[in-house]
Amino acid sequence: MGQTTKSDHDFAALSACRDNPTAVLVLEDGTVFPGIGFGAATTNVGEVCFNTSMTGYQEIMTDPSYAGQLITFTFPHIGNVGTNSHDIETNTPAALGMIVRQPVTNPASWRADLGLDAWLVSHNLPGISGIDTRALTRHIRDHGAPRGVICHQPDGHINTESLVKMAVAWPGLKGMDLAIEVSQKHTDKWSDGSWDYSKVAHRQTTAKHKVVAVDYGCKQNILRCLTDAGCDVTVVPANTSAADIMAMKPDGVFLSNGPGDPAATSSYAAAEIATLIEADMPIFGICIGHQLMARALGATTFKMERGHRGANHPVKDLATGKIEITSQNHGFVVDPDSLPDDVEISHISLFDHSIEGLRHKSKPAFCVQYHPESSPGPHDSRYLFERFTALMNQGRS
Numbered sequence: 001m002g003q004t005t006k007s008d009h010d011f012a013a014l015s016a017c018r019d020n021p022t023a024v025l026v027l028e029d030g031t032v033f034p035g036i037g038f039g040a041a042t043t044n045v046g047e048v049c050f051n052t053s054m055t056g057y058q059e060i061m062t063d064p065s066y067a068g069q070l071i072t073f074t075f076p077h078i079g080n081v082g083t084n085s086h087d088i089e090t091n092t093p094a095a096l097g098m099i100v101r102q103p104v105t106n107p108a109s110w111r112a113d114l115g116l117d118a119w120l121v122s123h124n125l126p127g128i129s130g131i132d133t134r135a136l137t138r139h140i141r142d143h144g145a146p147r148g149v150i151c152h153q154p155d156g157h158i159n160t161e162s163l164v165k166m167a168v169a170w171p172g173l174k175g176m177d178l179a180i181e182v183s184q185k186h187t188d189k190w191s192d193g194s195w196d197y198s199k200v201a202h203r204q205t206t207a208k209h210k211v212v213a214v215d216y217g218c219k220q221n222i223l224r225c226l227t228d229a230g231c232d233v234t235v236v237p238a239n240t241s242a243a244d245i246m247a248m249k250p251d252g253v254f255l256s257n258g259p260g261d262p263a264a265t266s267s268y269a270a271a272e273i274a275t276l277i278e279a280d281m282p283i284f285g286i287c288i289g290h291q292l293m294a295r296a297l298g299a300t301t302f303k304m305e306r307g308h309r310g311a312n313h314p315v316k317d318l319a320t321g322k323i324e325i326t327s328q329n330h331g332f333v334v335d336p337d338s339l340p341d342d343v344e345i346s347h348i349s350l351f352d353h354s355i356e357g358l359r360h361k362s363k364p365a366f367c368v369q370y371h372p373e374s375s376p377g378p379h380d381s382r383y384l385f386e387r388f389t390a391l392m393n394q395g396r397s
């Protein structure tokens with residue numbers, strides 16, 4: 001008899017779960033994935049997407065842009081380093097649940113405060129393991145991101161038919177304004193720089209630029225990067241008017257990332273952004289901030305057949321010819337055929353040649369579809385924060 005290895009135990013657990021699942025993932029087309037439940041014993045419905053990052057599951061789960069979504073992790077070992085209070089992008093996760101291959105083990109990291117299982121319980125979020133995430137990812141790649149349900153029921157009493165009905169009844173992300181839901185409701189100062197682990201404290205910088213950050217669902221690491229770049233940051237709600245922003249006399253305005261359909265959010269945001277651009281305000285937008293800036297300038301956006309979610313997406317800077325490896329999370333994109341003459345494409349995706357960055361030809365405004373603040377990385381695109389401060393310096397000269 002050979003020795004029993006950990007993976008033998010995993011396979012035993014996986015085949016047991018096929019007979020007695022304690023959780024299921026159900027898709028709108030009736031596909032059922034039985035698995036092992038972890039996290040909170042609850043049921044959530046949303047869009048099932050996948051992320052190919054090998055690290056950063058806590059940052060991904062707390063990125064507000066995942067509101068309305070159940071996230072499949074294609075990397076098989078998720079949860080190994082547990083969770084902590086530093087690697088978060090917002091205090092309350094907006095994602096609705098996680099789908100993973102291997103059962104989550106106890107954390108092995110000096111930085112862990114809590115295991116992933118307990119952390120999900122503390123946020124009332126369900127998880128399902130034992131899923132063939134390759135098959136699920138191929139399904140999403142071939143058919144688009146479906147509506148689905150994770151149901152974690154420890155006693156195993158699961159009615160898949162009613163779960164399929166629940167998935168079908170969910171309206172889907174198209175047309176949904178979720179930014180207004182995750183945005184902070186009050187104006188607040190932000191003053192933390194990025195983490196300095198030699199001191200386990202935030203880095204200190206002297207602020208030179210007064211920046212108003214419009215919160216459509218902002219990741220905290222963007223605010224830390226702006227602070228590191230010498231910005232004195234005030235965060236305002238998604239529906240703040242251009243007049244109120246200009247009354248604060250900022251040197252520049254930052255348009256944050258955020259969840260949902262940019263077409264829905266632009267119903268109130270686009271006119272305000274257009275006013276700021278017209279007033280020659282230096283502007284930097286990321287992700288939904290990029291999509292909203294494009295819409296403010298007259299372009300349109302549409303839902304992609306395959307969203308971009310991962311930490312290894314190659315992007316080309318068309319001005320320099322340099323390639324950046326980027327972190328991404330978006331399901332909508334700016335339509336290149338809709339761009340007005342005064343806007344040029346600055347960056348493109350080398351995966352599908354979609355628009356990854358735009359620049360106004362005569363106004364101090366630029367934006368990127370990807371995430372230059374990306375945490376845990378890669379850090380190739382951090383130069384964009386300096387590009388923003390340079391733009392604000394020019395405004396002063």
Ligand SMILES: NC(=O)CC[C@H](N)C(=O)O
Pocket residue numbers: 065256257258259260261262286287288289329330331332333
């Ligand atoms: N990260 C983001 O800001 C995402 C933008 C938008 N919700 C999309 O999916 O395309």
